[in-house]
Amino acid sequence: MSQFVDHxxxxxxxxxxxxxxxxxxxxxxxxxxxxxxxxxxxxxxxYSRSMTKLAKTTNNYSQLGTFAPVWDVxxxxxxxxxxxxxxxxxxxxxxxxxxQKYGDEQTKAHKKTKEEVAGTLDAVQNIQSxxxxxxxxxxxxxxxxxxxxxxxxxxxxxxxxxxxxVKSKKATETYKLYVEKYAAARTDxxxxxxxxxxxxxxxxxxxxxHMKEILSSxxxxxxxxxxxxxxxxxxxxxxxxxxTVESLIQKFAxxxxxxxxxxxxxxxxxxxxxxxxxxxxxxxxxxxxxxxxIKKEKDTDSIIFLSDSGSEDEEPRKFHVxxxxxxxxxxxNHTLEELKASIGNITLSPSPSRHSPVSEELVRPxxxxxxxxxxxxxxxxxxxxxxxxxxxxxxSSSTSTTSVSPPxxxxxxxxxxxxxxxxxxxxxxxxxxxxxxxxxxxxRSFSPTSMSSTSPPPxxxxxxxxxxxxxxxxxxxxxxxxxxxxxxxxPSPISLGTQDSLPVATAxxxxxxxxxxxxxxSKCIVKITGDMTMSFPSGIIKxxxxxPSPAVLSFRIRNTSKFEQILPNAQLVYSxxxxxxxxxxxxxxxxxxxxxxxxxxxxxxxxxxYYNVDILKxxxxxxxxxxxxxxxxxxxxxxxxxxxxxxxxxxxxxxMVSPSVLSNVQILMPVDGGVxxxxxxxxxxxxxxxxxxxxxxxxxxxxxxxxxxxxxRAKFDVSEGPTKPSTLAVQFLSEGSTLSGADVELxxxxxxxxxxxxxxxxxxxxxxx
Numbered sequence: 001m002s003q004f005v006d007h008x009x010x011x012x013x014x015x016x017x018x019x020x021x022x023x024x025x026x027x028x029x030x031x032x033x034x035x036x037x038x039x040x041x042x043x044x045x046x047y048s049r050s051m052t053k054l055a056k057t058t059n060n061y062s063q064l065g066t067f068a069p070v071w072d073v074x075x076x077x078x079x080x081x082x083x084x085x086x087x088x089x090x091x092x093x094x095x096x097x098x099x100q101k102y103g104d105e106q107t108k109a110h111k112k113t114k115e116e117v118a119g120t121l122d123a124v125q126n127i128q129s130x131x132x133x134x135x136x137x138x139x140x141x142x143x144x145x146x147x148x149x150x151x152x153x154x155x156x157x158x159x160x161x162x163x164x165x166v167k168s169k170k171a172t173e174t175y176k177l178y179v180e181k182y183a184a185a186r187t188d189x190x191x192x193x194x195x196x197x198x199x200x201x202x203x204x205x206x207x208x209x210h211m212k213e214i215l216s217s218x219x220x221x222x223x224x225x226x227x228x229x230x231x232x233x234x235x236x237x238x239x240x241x242x243x244t245v246e247s248l249i250q251k252f253a254x255x256x257x258x259x260x261x262x263x264x265x266x267x268x269x270x271x272x273x274x275x276x277x278x279x280x281x282x283x284x285x286x287x288x289x290x291x292x293x294i295k296k297e298k299d300t301d302s303i304i305f306l307s308d309s310g311s312e313d314e315e316p317r318k319f320h321v322x323x324x325x326x327x328x329x330x331x332x333n334h335t336l337e338e339l340k341a342s343i344g345n346i347t348l349s350p351s352p353s354r355h356s357p358v359s360e361e362l363v364r365p366x367x368x369x370x371x372x373x374x375x376x377x378x379x380x381x382x383x384x385x386x387x388x389x390x391x392x393x394x395x396s397s398s399t400s401t402t403s404v405s406p407p408x409x410x411x412x413x414x415x416x417x418x419x420x421x422x423x424x425x426x427x428x429x430x431x432x433x434x435x436x437x438x439x440x441x442x443x444r445s446f447s448p449t450s451m452s453s454t455s456p457p458p459x460x461x462x463x464x465x466x467x468x469x470x471x472x473x474x475x476x477x478x479x480x481x482x483x484x485x486x487x488x489x490x491p492s493p494i495s496l497g498t499q500d501s502l503p504v505a506t507a508x509x510x511x512x513x514x515x516x517x518x519x520x521x522s523k524c525i526v527k528i529t530g531d532m533t534m535s536f537p538s539g540i541i542k543x544x545x546x547x548p549s550p551a552v553l554s555f556r557i558r559n560t561s562k563f564e565q566i567l568p569n570a571q572l573v574y575s576x577x578x579x580x581x582x583x584x585x586x587x588x589x590x591x592x593x594x595x596x597x598x599x600x601x602x603x604x605x606x607x608x609x610y611y612n613v614d615i616l617k618x619x620x621x622x623x624x625x626x627x628x629x630x631x632x633x634x635x636x637x638x639x640x641x642x643x644x645x646x647x648x649x650x651x652x653x654x655x656m657v658s659p660s661v662l663s664n665v666q667i668l669m670p671v672d673g674g675v676x677x678x679x680x681x682x683x684x685x686x687x688x689x690x691x692x693x694x695x696x697x698x699x700x701x702x703x704x705x706x707x708x709x710x711x712x713r714a715k716f717d718v719s720e721g722p723t724k725p726s727t728l729a730v731q732f733l734s735e736g737s738t739l740s741g742a743d744v745e746l747x748x749x750x751x752x753x754x755x756x757x758x759x760x761x762x763x764x765x766x767x768x769x
Contacts, residue, residue, distance in 0.1 A: 003197075003198075003201065004197040005197040008197055012128070013124055013193075015193065016117075016121065017124075019196070020117070022204065023113065024110065026110075026203075029211065030102060030103040030211070033211065034103065037092055037096050037218060041089055044085050044088050045086075045089045048083075048085035048086040051081050052082040054078055055078040055082060058071045066251075066252040067248070069251060070243060074236075077236040080232045081229060084232065087228070088222065088225040091221040092218070092221060095214065095217055102210060102214070106207070109203070113203065117196045123189040126188075126189070127182070127186060127188075130178065130185045133178050133181075134179065134181075137174045137177075140175070141172055141174070141175040143171075144164070144168040144172075148165060148167075501749070501750060502543060502750060502751050503537060503751075503754035504535065504536055504746075504751055504752075504754065505753070505756070505757070506533070506535075506555075506615075506755070506756050506757070507535070508530060508532055508738050508744075508759070509530060509531055509533070509759055509760070509761075510528060510529065510738045510760035511530070511760065512528050512627075512763060512765065513529075513763040514526045514527075514632075514764075515768075516625070516628075516633065516767035516768070519648075526623075526627045526628055527763075528619070529617065530617070530620065530740060530742065531614065531615075531616065532615045532618075533613065533614055534612070534613050534615050535613075536598060536610065537609065538610065538611065540598070541595070541598050541599060541602055544594075544598065545599070549591075550750075551748070551750030552588050553589040553746075554746065554747040555588075555744055555747060556584055556585070556587075556745050556747050557584060557585045557743070559657075559741040559743055562620050562621050563619070563621070563742075564619045564620065566585065567617045567618065569613075569616060571593055572589055572593055572594055572597065572613065572615070573587050573615055573616060574587065574589075574590060575587045575588075586747060587616070588747075594613070598613070618740075620740045626652070626654060627655050629652055629655045629739065630651060630765075631649065632647065633648045633767065634728050638673075638722040639722055640721040641718060642716065642721070643715070643723040644714075646711055646712070646713050648709075648710075648711050650708065651708025655739060656739055657737065658741075660701070660736055661701040662699060662700045662701065662733070663698065663699045663735070664699075665698075665699065666694060667695040667697075667728060667729075668728065669692065669695075669714070670691055670727070671716055672720075672723055672724060673720050673723035674719035674720035674721075675688070676717045678693060678715070678717075679716075680693065680695075681714075682695065727767070727768050728766060729766050730762060730765040730767070731761075731765065732762055732765075733759065733760070733762070734759060734760050734761070736758060737759075737760070
């Protein structure tokens, strides 16, 4: 094996500098490996969730027919695949922690090594300085010697020759002095450089061994997952082999069969006229009743009798219908099913002069309409997914702590997500800040260093061109009150002319996903994505269709240096992959496909004034906690009878290109353990059924109190303690800017940007203690 001590010398003595920086590159490699594994975790997590979703979709498939049992087999196999990939996610997350721990230890070791090799650095600088001085003194010595010889040959005066001799002797002495210094410096340098080279080699060998161990663990985790996947595959093959065509046919026949008795033979019988006439004469009186209502022979009050009067041979026959009314309080209660059965067995002959339709009110079930209060509660945040669904309606927040009156109809079910605050004694005094002192104040810095960092996020609605917003909401956040950016000018989109510059609107929507673990900034995981949408007025379709070759719509995305990946709409958008400018990317539209797509949208919704088109999606590079607009840290203190919680938050303007207000901030905290009472500062909303506390803050910015920093405190009395700490979820949005700083401009003529809208919002924004 090659040794550093044999390969890092050379004339300029730069070996130490190369070896030192190589050691520092090890820290970069460790960080890059952690990022690689983290990205693998993201991919595996997405795949696991997709497989889980796919397994659930089998419930929506038809459960009829002979193939129905196979769906159960496929569902089970898909769920096991999802579980295998989820196990891999957990293993890789643990591996990331190991890599981060190694990175911290590596940093400390490198600092210690830097102090140890400081003497070698001095020796390197000393020999480099002496080498330069030695070279200069040698050159000066040569010049003085040559000058002395020249004066002797030219017959110069004795005085000049004596001067030259003095200078020559002085140069000789200086030269010899530097030769001696160089020898001493060389010995010292060689000794220290040899030791340092060996130390650097030991560090690098240990680093490479550790990195290989991490990669071995990574490969082993993947191999174990592949083994599990192989087992799932083998199990699926076995299940499919055992699920034979014969077994499927047999199961269908057993569950859906209609019987094994076939119709018997019928033989022709000649008519006996004498017996037939005698049978008719014996018929005297025959009562009949509506099926389902005759219970006993003596129960004649509810039976309709039909009798004949006169002799048997009297023609025509007369029928007498006798209806006996039901006596009050007779205790006879007939069900709706019996009445329906009775009505269903009465056949009325058609009559040309009269039509008596059966009342639809008798058979049509009435739909239960929830009261307005119940309908409002349905929109509350607590009835949604714990990681937030669509935002709350503004009308629900004002009534979240009041009881909801039950609906008018007792059969109308109450909404399960109704907020029921815990009872509070009337004698209890108002909560003071001192009563929430269960958790000691811990001061911490959310950001490790003050570095400029920008990252983008997506998930939000888009904007409209001209005087109204055209780009509709595609996310969970409402845009009814969204302010627009840019100016509006030009003709109405309904009356566009072929000579006008055609207006288009653009929107950037970004989503920031973050996971905070305790108060350690290095454990924060961040992912920021975004998308760009264009909005076209409906009048532009007529211009496109009337012109066989409309002007190509070209645009340039600026400030793309922070983009890790860009995914254009492959059917509509083209780009040149050889573009060298890292801060901007040019794109142009496939006008034929765009025209066809807009026509299709117009056919689906002809009354719309504008149509939105997805242009591209992108992912933005992130720098840990420095890329999050709102830093979080949670603290729990749990006992058998009480649970104290504190949530620290801090507005981080460095995460944004231009600091903007975070609005509609909502913090949701699940708390178990049988909460009987809650005290909070600021006031939170408690949902007893969902076991969650909700704080609502109108906005957070630099202009907020304490520069956007603050704490949320709550104290819970519990009956089934201790409480198990859970994951907190946060939602907010910001209008008018993005985290990435992305912007757009049109290239060429024929079009103009009437509006550019920007916003970012939270995706999955969570924190653990």
